[in-house]
Amino acid sequence: MPPMPDQAGLYRQMYRIRRFEQTVLDAFPKGVFYGTTHTYIGQEANATGVLAHLGADDIVFSNHRCHGHFIAYGGDLRALFAELMGKATGVCGGLGGSQHLHWRNFYSNGVLGSTAPVAVGSALAEKAKDSQALAVIFLGDGALGEGVVYESLNIAALWGAPVLFVVENNHIAQTTPIELALAGDIPARFAAFGIPCSRLDSSDALEIHAAAEAEFAALRATPGPRALVLDTQRFGPHSKGDDTRDEALMARIRQQRDPLRLLAPRLADTQRETIEAEVEAEVAAAFAQAEADPFPEAAA
Amino acid sequence: MPPMPDQAGLYRQMYRIRRFEQTVLDAFPKGVFYGTTHTYIGQEANATGVLAHLGADDIVFSNHRCHGHFIAYGGDLRALFAELMGKATGVCGGLGGSQHLHWRNFYSNGVLGSTAPVAVGSALAEKAKDSQALAVIFLGDGALGEGVVYESLNIAALWGAPVLFVVENNHIAQTTPIELALAGDIPARFAAFGIPCSRLDSSDALEIHAAAEAEFAALRATPGPRALVLDTQRFGPHSKGDDTRDEALMARIRQQRDPLRLLAPRLADTQRETIEAEVEAEVAAAFAQAEADPFPEAAA
Amino acid sequence: MSTVLAALNRGLHAAFEQDQRVYLIGEDLLDPYGGAFKVSQGLSTKYPDRVWTSPVSEAALAGVAAGMALRGLRPVVEIMFGDFSTLIADQLINSIAKFGAMYGGDVAVPLVVRTPMGGRRGYGPTHSQTLEKLYLGVPGLRVLAAHALSDPGELLRRAILEDDGPVFFVENKLLYLRPLAAELQDFEIEQHTPPGAYAATHTLRLKGAPSAALTLTAYGYMAELAREAQLRLAFEHEIFCELVVPGQLAPLLPGGELDGALAASLEKSRRLLAVEEGSYTLGWGAEVLARAAQAFPGGLKAASRLAAPDAPIPASRPLEEAALPGVEHILAAVQKMV
Amino acid sequence: MSTVLAALNRGLHAAFEQDQRVYLIGEDLLDPYGGAFKVSQGLSTKYPDRVWTSPVSEAALAGVAAGMALRGLRPVVEIMFGDFSTLIADQLINSIAKFGAMYGGDVAVPLVVRTPMGGRRGYGPTHSQTLEKLYLGVPGLRVLAAHALSDPGELLRRAILEDDGPVFFVENKLLYLRPLAAELQDFEIEQHTPPGAYAATHTLRLKGAPSAALTLTAYGYMAELAREAQLRLAFEHEIFCELVVPGQLAPLLPGGELDGALAASLEKSRRLLAVEEGSYTLGWGAEVLARAAQAFPGGLKAASRLAAPDAPIPASRPLEEAALPGVEHILAAVQKMV
Numbered sequence A, B: 001m002p003p004m005p006d007q008a009g010l011y012r013q014m015y016r017i018r019r020f021e022q023t024v025l026d027a028f029p030k031g032v033f034y035g036t037t038h039t040y041i042g043q044e045a046n047a048t049g050v051l052a053h054l055g056a057d058d059i060v061f062s063n064h065r066c067h068g069h070f071i072a073y074g075g076d077l078r079a080l081f082a083e084l085m086g087k088a089t090g091v092c093g094g095l096g097g098s099q100h101l102h103w104r105n106f107y108s109n110g111v112l113g114s115t116a117p118v119a120v121g122s123a124l125a126e127k128a129k130d131s132q133a134l135a136v137i138f139l140g141d142g143a144l145g146e147g148v149v150y151e152s153l154n155i156a157a158l159w160g161a162p163v164l165f166v167v168e169n170n171h172i173a174q175t176t177p178i179e180l181a182l183a184g185d186i187p188a189r190f191a192a193f194g195i196p197c198s199r200l201d202s203s204d205a206l207e208i209h210a211a212a213e214a215e216f217a218a219l220r221a222t223p224g225p226r227a228l229v230l231d232t233q234r235f236g237p238h239s240k241g242d243d244t245r246d247e248a249l250m251a252r253i254r255q256q257r258d259p260l261r262l263l264a265p266r267l268a269d270t271q272r273e274t275i276e277a278e279v280e281a282e283v284a285a286a287f288a289q290a291e292a293d294p295f296p297e298a299a300a
Numbered sequence C, D: 001m002s003t004v005l006a007a008l009n010r011g012l013h014a015a016f017e018q019d020q021r022v023y024l025i026g027e028d029l030l031d032p033y034g035g036a037f038k039v040s041q042g043l044s045t046k047y048p049d050r051v052w053t054s055p056v057s058e059a060a061l062a063g064v065a066a067g068m069a070l071r072g073l074r075p076v077v078e079i080m081f082g083d084f085s086t087l088i089a090d091q092l093i094n095s096i097a098k099f100g101a102m103y104g105g106d107v108a109v110p111l112v113v114r115t116p117m118g119g120r121r122g123y124g125p126t127h128s129q130t131l132e133k134l135y136l137g138v139p140g141l142r143v144l145a146a147h148a149l150s151d152p153g154e155l156l157r158r159a160i161l162e163d164d165g166p167v168f169f170v171e172n173k174l175l176y177l178r179p180l181a182a183e184l185q186d187f188e189i190e191q192h193t194p195p196g197a198y199a200a201t202h203t204l205r206l207k208g209a210p211s212a213a214l215t216l217t218a219y220g221y222m223a224e225l226a227r228e229a230q231l232r233l234a235f236e237h238e239i240f241c242e243l244v245v246p247g248q249l250a251p252l253l254p255g256g257e258l259d260g261a262l263a264a265s266l267e268k269s270r271r272l273l274a275v276e277e278g279s280y281t282l283g284w285g286a287e288v289l290a291r292a293a294q295a296f297p298g299g300l301k302a303a304s305r306l307a308a309p310d311a312p313i314p315a316s317r318p319l320e321e322a323a324l325p326g327v328e329h330i331l332a333a334v335q336k337m338v
């Protein structure tokens, strides 16, 4: 029997993501940040539940909506704030900005789907080096529109790449509902390339943790790609203030599908409150530090 | 009950393709032709059986292996010979060459898979114009490696394009056997995008004719894409003299899967011989005419 | 006062109204959103059957439009960010731009790919590029660049309705909110339409200025900055320039000939500075300078280019500002040349 | 005598032998075929675990190689025809060439994309192009062009083993069967390696010739034709030229500076003809001429380019021959210039 997941740890991680993202959305109109942002609010359980199983050498490929992935990977809050502010202390020294992060074995890129073959290649490299490391790639439902994703599935299956495709299906791409963008069925798309795919409709970090555990175990036991489709909900706007969805529906969704709300009852109140207070302080400190950090200097 | 197919007509058409292609392969080393060529020998029943159902306004998209498609579409032998020779009287005045043909509603291109969205767009245009015309696109098993094909399947399904995808699965792409190039399953790839797909493993023109008849009927009755996978065999080299397959195996395949050999017993000997003699004369005349045709003049 | 954005939107509406064969395909086109930069707003409400919002599939979008155009429609494709035009490179180069000539000339592919380009918004390396230089040398493709000197909506309308070949239509993001043809009262403007083009080249002179010591040339949003520089050079430094702004970036005149308006200006000034937001090497300015060198074998007194460095565009504001050519950069470059 | 093809094949074998991190991915790589142009022959037999023959998926191949390179391998990608490099444009431009700088500089992407370019074989509009001009202005990407003057296999080996950034390696199809460094006895050859490069620029002078009246510059197979023209110009027309042949097409020197070898030659000849097989507009020659114009503000006596017209390459032999610059075209162009 696998050990019980660390519920308090999962809660803390999700709360860190939530508070980070809320801080970003709140501060953006004040001109503290620059550029664009895509927040992870509502989807925190995905990154948290999945990346809890990551080994030290495993690789993560992420997309435009990468803050949550980065934080769950273990990325530093101050460095992430700083990157969004364009500061010299940012994850990539301010060069990448919100969508282009790299730290250790974590890579994100803003061109949808373009990361799929890169993730497959990285997994194949680790296999060739016999390192036992594997790759996880997060894709949105929208990214499934890109052809290179299917080329990558085919190659991953043919060449036995140790890669886990995680589809975060929040049923929307920017403003386009999935019904207008995706014909057929997501798991069938993986199956058609001979890639085993499981699916979970949940915002419960424990359920996602368990589903991901099974995927990682299978992936470590048997080489070759696998897929996990996580049906989820995006609570906030696509980027900033660009949500065209029905407000009443969104209110209901936020009520029913909040990963924090779902996990909270499992923690003792005092424990939860301690975590929340600690995280508030951590996020506030990270934000303040990043704000005080210097901008990079342009080479002459 | 649909009327019986015109067996003699099918035989004649296939024989025309066969003799055309043999003439090309025989004459190429003599320097009569210039550039490249990909012959259709062994696959004649596909184009012939499928395109027999084409309406006058229907559209055909073809690939590098396009001579058979072009001839079955009704294209002129002399113009095709001339195009391969680079003559002014060629299908495209010598500009396109073997892989780039256009005549009436027939289009081919040499970039694998690139025709898929174009075919879908043409079908959508006809639907928008309410013309009742539909599009047929031929793809090889190898072209299924290209991502844009899957983008096109998705869009075709979402937007209800009246298009028939015909996959000619000859189990090889250039020199690469399908086992090294295609994971999973071809019909499943269409099904994953909600596209009905049927499959037939045959080189019998009558069987293919019947299968295509059902597809065309369904396509005309209900809008939306469909797919037909035809398992087949390429008898000749990929292009010229570049066949790396086992010769004994190929001999057996040529014995068992020859569309002409399969249809011949259905015709009276005299009828068959008459057809063959007529086609021999037709092909020889077309070749001679094309040879006598002038080259285009370069603009100064 | 109208903006470039409003003008483009009007141009699309006019095209839809005037010709039933006009269709729009792209991502997130439906109202109220109306496309990421709002250029397509109102169309899906007014013409629900002719606006097809799509999956995130740029290559197929371009190919689908090609098929529609081959069959007699006049599709417009919106690519959300010009950075993603790389995904349609094959369709553009090996299908769309080729069909006309490679099929022997009896096929037309009347379609317009519209896309925003450019930085200065901190969007980072994959959402800030000025990539049209990749397409300027593609045989069979017309490349137009919206600017604020005359109505870009009318240019777009003509590209959609009157051009029987494919058009790549570039819209700089910062141009969208610029007022149309504003503050031009200080300028004398000459318009010249190159042979085979329908987009005019504009030549701007300050009214009453002495003869120009230098010819600036720029397109799109860069022309706005160049115009500002032109004013400041005159008033702050008493350096008088002419500014030549092409609307059509490709094709250029056959045989390597220099555009007439530019040639006329250089004839007098003998100094050339080409300014662009794209990266330096093989940018638009390279072709401009090459043609100028061919046209003036005796040589110009000075010829130079200002462009972004050959590096990804940083997200950080100070880094991005330093990288992309601005008014100050132009002032400095011109001062060094005269 | 060795050919360019044999040299490239040797270079690949040497790279595989010298470094376990070298992998090859591409279409139809397995022996006995060994790739459509046979450059990869023998590798799959000798290194079966490191040669991965692939589906027809160019974009994914490039991306897979990027991932391999990020994780410490040194992959080589074979794209069967350079015409299909359009399919990897996004991976090249928005991933491969960007990762290094956009991630803040601590990431390396050591990979080589090898691909044949060029026409003169009647393959038609989608299999005959010379498209490297699309990639010469891509920040972060090195573009090398094999030529027959020195060992292109050694250049390839160094690109694979010693370069920590991405390389786009161009091989003209007609070059494959050219003998290596043949018939150079009539020439005095100077080699000059530009700063930051490892591919030398070669300057060719006819032994004992008087000072050059014109500088020819060309790369790849075009350099072979230019050399032939150089000889014929001397012997048939008594026109003496220097020929400057770069091995590295991009990046060029920062700040728009002209390559030293070219500058030195022009300093004397004051006439420049850039010759390339790609299509005219924004071809390689545009950047060469632009830099020359900047470097010689006083002007050259003549500056010109010879390139294919801005049109698809016809399949028909006489049309293709007329379209692609050949020796006769060079002779005519030079005679007009001196």
Ligand SMILES: Cc1ncc(C[n+]2csc(CCOP(=O)(O)OP(=O)(O)O)c2C)c(N)n1
Binding pocket: A038, A064, A065, A110, A111, A112, A113, A139, A140, A141, A142, A143, A144, A170, A172, A173, A174, A234, A238, C027, C056, C058, C080, C084, C087
């Ligand atoms: C190739 C490409 N096309 C378009 C975009 C613009 N874009 C950014 S995010 C997005 C929607 C993505 O939807 P999805 O993949 O479902 O992720 P989500 O935003 O829902 O997390 C789009 C269209 C892009 N970044 N890349």
Ligand SMILES: Cc1ncc(C[n+]2csc(CCOP(=O)(O)OP(=O)(O)O)c2C)c(N)n1
Binding pocket: B038, B064, B065, B110, B111, B112, B113, B139, B140, B141, B142, B143, B144, B170, B172, B173, B174, B234, B238, D027, D056, D058, D080, D084
């Ligand atoms: C995009 C692209 N990549 C590679 C090629 C080179 N090529 C030409 S035909 C071919 C194999 C095609 O196989 P398949 O689609 O099965 O068709 P078949 O030749 O078997 O009829 C390849 C790889 C090409 N034409 N286009």
Ligand SMILES: [Mg+2]
Binding pocket: A140, A141, A142, A168, A169, A170, A171, A172, A173, A174
């Ligand atoms: Mg989504």
Ligand SMILES: [Mg+2]
Binding pocket: B140, B141, B142, B168, B169, B170, B171, B172, B173, B174
């Ligand atoms: Mg095949």
